[in-house]
Amino acid sequence: MKKTLSQHVREQLLEYGVNRSELPGLISTIVGNLPDETLNQLMCKNIRELSGLTVEELKGFPGMGKNKASRLVAAFELSRRLARFISAEKTIIRDPRDAASLVMEEMRCFNREHFCSIMLDTKNQVIDVDKVSIGTLSSSQVHPRELFRNAIKKSASRMILVHNHPSGDPEPSREDIEITKKVSDAGCLIGIEVLDHIVIGDGKYVSFKEKGLI
Structure with missing residues (x-):
């Protein structure tokens, strides 16, 4: 019986080791057997695109299903958390x-x-990076109480707001400026200083502090 592509790349991974395995082998090892068509479609995407797919989006691929999709999304989330912890x-x-x-x-x-917050102590040492909300392609809804809940719990003295623009252009929007003022005012009331708001683009960023917006 002819082996599927998933079976072939998994066998290669077992023979040569995880560190030397290509992306198809890693994915097949995590999710199990997939139709050749599906694995080839996934390989048409780069790792950045794959890491951004949701469970619902992955379920649309033949043979994937919710369980396999959840395992792949969980693997990418685990790698992100590890990278964040190390950083x-x-x-x-x-x-x-x-x-x-x-x-x-x-x-x-x-x-x-x-939308995230970088929580700092009095010496500007990072306590944690808190993921506050996930929005759409163009906006993220955030309320000051969500931002400050964990900051208070972890005894943060200062905070830096961070959010990304999926377009790759980090230029702040009018909404970005308004929410920054709202959060800064709330921080003054409860004693947690908002030092900056960083907007992340594709390999570049804009700092409200550097622009004189905060």
Whole structure:
């Protein structure tokens, strides 16, 4: 019986090791057997595109199903969390470039707007990066109470707002400016200073602090 492409690449992974495996082998090992058609369609996308697919989007591929789609999405989410943890560990934010570098590689890949906060202590050392909300292709709804809930819980003294523009253009919108003012005012009331708002594009960023907008 002829082997499927999924079976073939999994066998190669077992023989040569995970570190030397190509993307098809890794995907097939995570999700199990897939029709050749589906695996070939997935390979037409780069890893950035694959990492941004949702469970609902992946379910549309023949032979994928909800369980396999969930395993693949979970694997990408695990890798993002590990990257964020390693980047944030004992990191001190000295300027906007430090803040942007902390989240750039993760957030530039998202195909929807994600709004996060970088929580800092009194020495500007990163406590955590909190993913507050996920929006659409062009906007993300966020409320000050959602931003400050975990900051208060983790005793953060300062905060840097971060969100991405899936278009790749980090130029702030009018809505970005309005929400920044609203959050900054709320921070003043509860004693958590909003130091900056970083908008992430494709390999570039805009800092509200550098532009004099905060």
